[in-house]
Amino acid sequence: MKFSIRPARAQDCRDIERMITELSVYEKMPGQVKISYKELERDGFGPNPFYQCLVAEVPQEHISTEGHSVVGYVLYFYTYSTWRGRCVYMEDLYVMPDFRGKGIGKALMASVAKVCSEQQCARLQLSVLDWNKPSLDFYFSKGAQDLTDTEGWHFLRFDGEALENLALEAP
Amino acid sequence: MKFSIRPARAQDCRDIERMITELSVYEKMPGQVKISYKELERDGFGPNPFYQCLVAEVPQEHISTEGHSVVGYVLYFYTYSTWRGRCVYMEDLYVMPDFRGKGIGKALMASVAKVCSEQQCARLQLSVLDWNKPSLDFYFSKGAQDLTDTEGWHFLRFDGEALENLALEAP
Numbered sequence: 001m002k003f004s005i006r007p008a009r010a011q012d013c014r015d016i017e018r019m020i021t022e023l024s025v026y027e028k029m030p031g032q033v034k035i036s037y038k039e040l041e042r043d044g045f046g047p048n049p050f051y052q053c054l055v056a057e058v059p060q061e062h063i064s065t066e067g068h069s070v071v072g073y074v075l076y077f078y079t080y081s082t083w084r085g086r087c088v089y090m091e092d093l094y095v096m097p098d099f100r101g102k103g104i105g106k107a108l109m110a111s112v113a114k115v116c117s118e119q120q121c122a123r124l125q126l127s128v129l130d131w132n133k134p135s136l137d138f139y140f141s142k143g144a145q146d147l148t149d150t151e152g153w154h155f156l157r158f159d160g161e162a163l164e165n166l167a168l169e170a171p
Numbered sequence: 172m173k174f175s176i177r178p179a180r181a182q183d184c185r186d187i188e189r190m191i192t193e194l195s196v197y198e199k200m201p202g203q204v205k206i207s208y209k210e211l212e213r214d215g216f217g218p219n220p221f222y223q224c225l226v227a228e229v230p231q232e233h234i235s236t237e238g239h240s241v242v243g244y245v246l247y248f249y250t251y252s253t254w255r256g257r258c259v260y261m262e263d264l265y266v267m268p269d270f271r272g273k274g275i276g277k278a279l280m281a282s283v284a285k286v287c288s289e290q291q292c293a294r295l296q297l298s299v300l301d302w303n304k305p306s307l308d309f310y311f312s313k314g315a316q317d318l319t320d321t322e323g324w325h326f327l328r329f330d331g332e333a334l335e336n337l338a339l340e341a342p
Contacts, residue, residue, distance in 0.1 A: 020253045023253075032255075034255050035254065077249075078248075080222035080248050080262060082194075083200075083205060084206065085205070089250065091252070092253050107341070107342045110337050110339075113329065113337035113340075113341065122330055123328055123334070125328045127325065127326055128325050128327055129325075130323035136325075142329070142333065143329060143336065144327040144329050144333065147328055148319055148324075152300050152301035153298045154318075154319040155296065155324045156318065157295070157316050158295040158296075158310075159293055159294045161314070162313065163293075166280065166281050166284035166313055167285040167288040169277060171175075171278045
């Protein structure tokens, strides 16, 4: 199947919102999505974007049964390691179920790796749920290291009331 | 002890480099630091900074035995959740050993939480090594959740040859 990978445009945000929701269902956490295409437009397509996004598009003869031509996306942003400098974090990588097994996910991810190389980013990082064996196998087959297993890194979060209370302690 | 928290300036980068190295020794991974104050200056103080940094400074009468007045730092950057929008990731939080127990770490961290609130960031996130009990206790006491334990998130990384090979697969 022919497909192309291209940078997302503001008008893709409805498609991206749709696929974010589909991914949250796959991750067994539907109802967690609190943002819409409007925030995606504001945060990704202003002068200082908070994220970057590439989409996978198929030609008219291959569109989905619901009529979608944008069938996958990868959303990433720049981070910083105080040991290694510039890095990239891949927040989401998603391909619609009917379009899997055609190399689209690999092409999206490889395109982000190419961005790393072009922008002198030493690392490409991501988080995966431990029960998500297909994704883990895919990433390991490409040479990813699991730093939670090998070094013991745990991922912590403050939000809601805990975050508000912490802010109140600022001098 | 009196201290102040302020945004880092480019001329603080030698102090930041010094403390990054001290922190890597505490984390039992010395030799991992591959960046110097020059990259810190370039990446943090240009038109599109890759990171943000606050430092803790003590007045002349409290400087360290080696003569340092900048005795702690917190380095963070903006990230993006496709469920919740803008977030902040705290990469490093460090206070020199002789200056611990005086509320400096808490003040640095609370100042970042305040940034979250001002910038409408829904989450403050960070990673901690599982053997680093003092830090984990500190974060948990402030209401942090361990998402590796509760949801099973593992932290993956591509770097070096794996990242180069991946980039070569880009269409």
